[in-house]
Amino acid sequence: MSIGLLDLKSEYEGIKDDVRAAIDQVLSSQQFIGGKQIQELESRLAELIGVTHAIAVGSGTDAILLALMALEVGAGDEVITTPFTFFATAGCIHRTGARPVFVDIDPETFNIDPQKIESAITDRTRAIMPVHLFGQCADMTAIGEIAARHRIPIIEDAAQAIMARSGDTHAGAWGAMGCFSFYPTKNLGGFGEGGLISTNDEAMAMRCRQLRNHGQSDQYFHERVGGNFRLDSMQAAILLCRLKQIESHTRRRRDNAKLYDELLAGVGAVTTPRIAPGQHAVYHQYSILCDQRDDLRQYLSDKSIGSGVYYPLPLHLQPCFRHLGYKTGDFPVCEAAATRILSLPVHPMLSESQVRTVAAAIAAFFDSAGSGRAAAVAGRAGG
Numbered sequence: 001m002s003i004g005l006l007d008l009k010s011e012y013e014g015i016k017d018d019v020r021a022a023i024d025q026v027l028s029s030q031q032f033i034g035g036k037q038i039q040e041l042e043s044r045l046a047e048l049i050g051v052t053h054a055i056a057v058g059s060g061t062d063a064i065l066l067a068l069m070a071l072e073v074g075a076g077d078e079v080i081t082t083p084f085t086f087f088a089t090a091g092c093i094h095r096t097g098a099r100p101v102f103v104d105i106d107p108e109t110f111n112i113d114p115q116k117i118e119s120a121i122t123d124r125t126r127a128i129m130p131v132h133l134f135g136q137c138a139d140m141t142a143i144g145e146i147a148a149r150h151r152i153p154i155i156e157d158a159a160q161a162i163m164a165r166s167g168d169t170h171a172g173a174w175g176a177m178g179c180f181s182f183y184p185t186k187n188l189g190g191f192g193e194g195g196l197i198s199t200n201d202e203a204m205a206m207r208c209r210q211l212r213n214h215g216q217s218d219q220y221f222h223e224r225v226g227g228n229f230r231l232d233s234m235q236a237a238i239l240l241c242r243l244k245q246i247e248s249h250t251r252r253r254r255d256n257a258k259l260y261d262e263l264l265a266g267v268g269a270v271t272t273p274r275i276a277p278g279q280h281a282v283y284h285q286y287s288i289l290c291d292q293r294d295d296l297r298q299y300l301s302d303k304s305i306g307s308g309v310y311y312p313l314p315l316h317l318q319p320c321f322r323h324l325g326y327k328t329g330d331f332p333v334c335e336a337a338a339t340r341i342l343s344l345p346v347h348p349m350l351s352e353s354q355v356r357t358v359a360a361a362i363a364a365f366f367d368s369a370g371s372g373r374a375a376a377v378a379g380r381a382g383g
């Protein structure tokens with residue numbers, strides 16, 4: 001039996017009737033834009049995240065772009081972020097006309113290294129955008145201190161971190177704004193595109209609401225140029241159903257991670273994820289580090305075990321950012337992680353025995369690794 005990186009079909013089985021009833025309601029109302037599902041989703045998520053305002057938008061990418069637009073980041077500005085993230089983080093910075101300024105990551109958490117932020121700050125720095133990668137918050141205490149000292153706002157890319165906490169504070173409640181994604185594979189996944197901005201700043205919330213709807217302040221009166229960044233009601237109705245699973249699913253992810261930690265502790269070739277003190281991680285991914293990563297991935301695939309590489313090419317080395325002038329060697333920690341990282345199935349539908357199967361396969365690979373395995377794999381690859 002195969003073990004996938006995801007099992008969205010099984011997750012759906014758990015709420016099928018609920019979802020169908022919710023969709024039916026939207027269909028009967030024929031109110032597809034705005035309406036009570038959007039409002040309810042926004043108030044439920046604001047409460048969950050621990051902020052006063054939540055603004056539902058069309059995707060996580062929209063959330064990031066809108067947050068930057070709300071801060072009026074544009075041409076000539078710089079935004080500090082990590083090169084080890086999904087493309088959208090830096091893509092949105094670029095789309096505003098600003099320049100993404102990358103800073104290397106911490107080797108253990110894979111999140112932006114706060115110690116390297118300060119030297120990247122210039123008088124053009126308009127925001128710092130940490131990413132809570134794999135569902136573990138960046139070091140927000142340290143980043144918050146630096147940001148406060150320089151009076152630079154923080155936008156959190158919390159796309160992978162709904163329900164994650166650092167101390168008692170949730171991801172998305174630290175910065176001026178937090179950005180979430182409801183892409184189907186995220187921890188709170190919709191059945192299509194979706195996203196959200198969280199904030200405690202009333203003026204920012206109002207601005208985001210305006211920008212979400214073409215910058216309209218009154219009907220057909222435009223205070224600024226925004227766009228169509230709206231979430232639709234059907235998606236909101238579905239997300240309200242998915243929200244009922246978030247607590248138990250997060251617990252399942254954490255339990256699976258804990259079991260991997262135990263089972264892989266004895267496999268010397270593997271470094272399991274390090275969770276910093278005070279962090280409550282939600283394991284959007286469970287990512288190990290090892291040599292022979294690609295061979296291991298093939299070995300697992302041959303045994304019908306899914307795995308993922310997030311991310312194979314750091315953002316400072318992407319062809320589209322060539323004009324920024326970065327080169328290989330600029331961010332060695334990030335570059336090393338990109339060649340050694342592998343994410344294992346950790347989703348909430350995974351059974352304990354499946355976790356054991358995956359861990360046993362990894363142990364077996366490294367047991368037989370040495371020269372024999374390496375030669376066998378190399379021989380096959382070479383044809």
Ligand SMILES: *Cc1c(COP(=O)(O)O)cnc(C)c1O
Pocket residue numbers: 059060061062085086088089131157159160180181182183193194195
């Ligand atoms: C998924 C993701 C996004 C983008 O979200 P979409 O909903 O796919 O637009 C941004 N940043 C990170 C870190 C993500 O994982």
